[in-house]
Amino acid sequence: MSEERKNSRLGKGLSALIGEYDTFEAPEGASDSVKEIQMLRMAQVRANPQQPRKKFDEKKLAELTASVKAHGVLTPILVREVDHQDYKFQIIAGERRFRASKAAELEEIPARILKTNDLQLLEIGLIENVQREDLNAMEEAEGYQALMSRFGKTQETVAESVGKSRAHVANMLRLLNLPESVRDHLRAGDITAGHARAALASDDPDAVVEQVMARKLSVRETEALVRKMAAGDMNGKGGSKAIDEKDVDTEALEADLSRALGLMVDIKAKANGGEIKIKYRDLEQLDDICRRLSRN
Known part of the structure; x- marks a missing residue:
């Protein structure tokens, strides 16, 4: 596999979801311009300002630039036509290749053009x-x-x-409600989605994730940490304000319910019975809980 093709799969973001692959096969019914590769002048092309990926690995981009200088752009980018006085095409997929081509000072780039009626x-x-x-x-x-x-x-x-x-x-x-720093840790694999969802129940997800990484906490331990922090123990390590310790079965049940609902669940056992608390962040989550209870 060529270096450019190898690197085009690295650091997948949303652009990977919409066609940034080693090869691109236009579905049946696509316009001829999607099926055919055209050479576009770099000056006519611009990146999409709404591209979710804002950060690009500089080292990998430099490697891709070197590959483009040596071999050219082997995989066409995907663009759409726009009505703009300064440029004619906007990138849908392939911004890394476009950036590498600019760094390599190319004048043209291979592309497939997506017509408006190809949006479906x-x-x-x-x-x-x-x-x-x-x-x-x-x-x-x-x-x-x-x-x-x-x-x-x-x-x-x-x-x-x-x-x-x-x-x-x-x-x-x-997960899109997480601070960008926590999202970056999730993208990098430093934490799991379970850790991230547990951190969402905290008023300070960044602080939770810092402890998760420093102490190598499991998801269950992270959920317990969030509960302790909510009770006033800001370090989550115990103390006069820490909540009462729970048995393993109770913590396991809390974890199961939290995963099923996608919300923080707190179970408190009392002398006679007990109570379950479900923490929600907004009315949409509350509405979702009500719909589930009504359905059942």
Whole structure:
């Protein structure tokens, strides 16, 4: 595999979901311009300002630039036509290749042009790749968000399209509420989606994640940490304000319920019975809980 083709798969973001692969096969029904490769002047092309990926690995980009200088751009970028006085095409997929081509001082770049009436094909491609690709949790969440923002889908229709439950889609979308620093750790694999969802229940997700990484906490331990911090123990290590310790079975049940609901669950046992608390962040989450209870 060529160096450029190898690097084009590194650091997958949302662009990977919509066609940034080693090869691109236009679906049946696509316009001729999508099937054919055209050489576009670099000055006519611009990146999409709404591209979710804002950070590019400088080392990998330098490696790709070297490959482009030596071999050219082997995989065409995907663009759409726009009505702008300064440029004619906007990138849909392939911004890394475009940046590398600029750094290599190329005057032209190979591209496939997506016509307006091909947008449905783009939607289908995005859906198929959310289903198929080995994405990290943030990439999956950004893919669902793209289906909602770009194609007007609801959580229910997204769930139907990708063959997931609505609860799964809702839980993944919640990750978009994380601070950018926590998202970066999730993308890098420093923490899991379970850690991230537990941190969401805290008023300070950054502080939670810092302790998760420093102390190598499990998801269950992270959930316990969040509960202790909420009770006033800011370090989550115990003390006069720490909550009462719970037995292993209770903590396991809390973890199971939290995963099922995508929300923080707190179980407190008392002399006679006990209580379950479900913490929600906004009215949408509360509405989701009510719908589930009503359904059951």
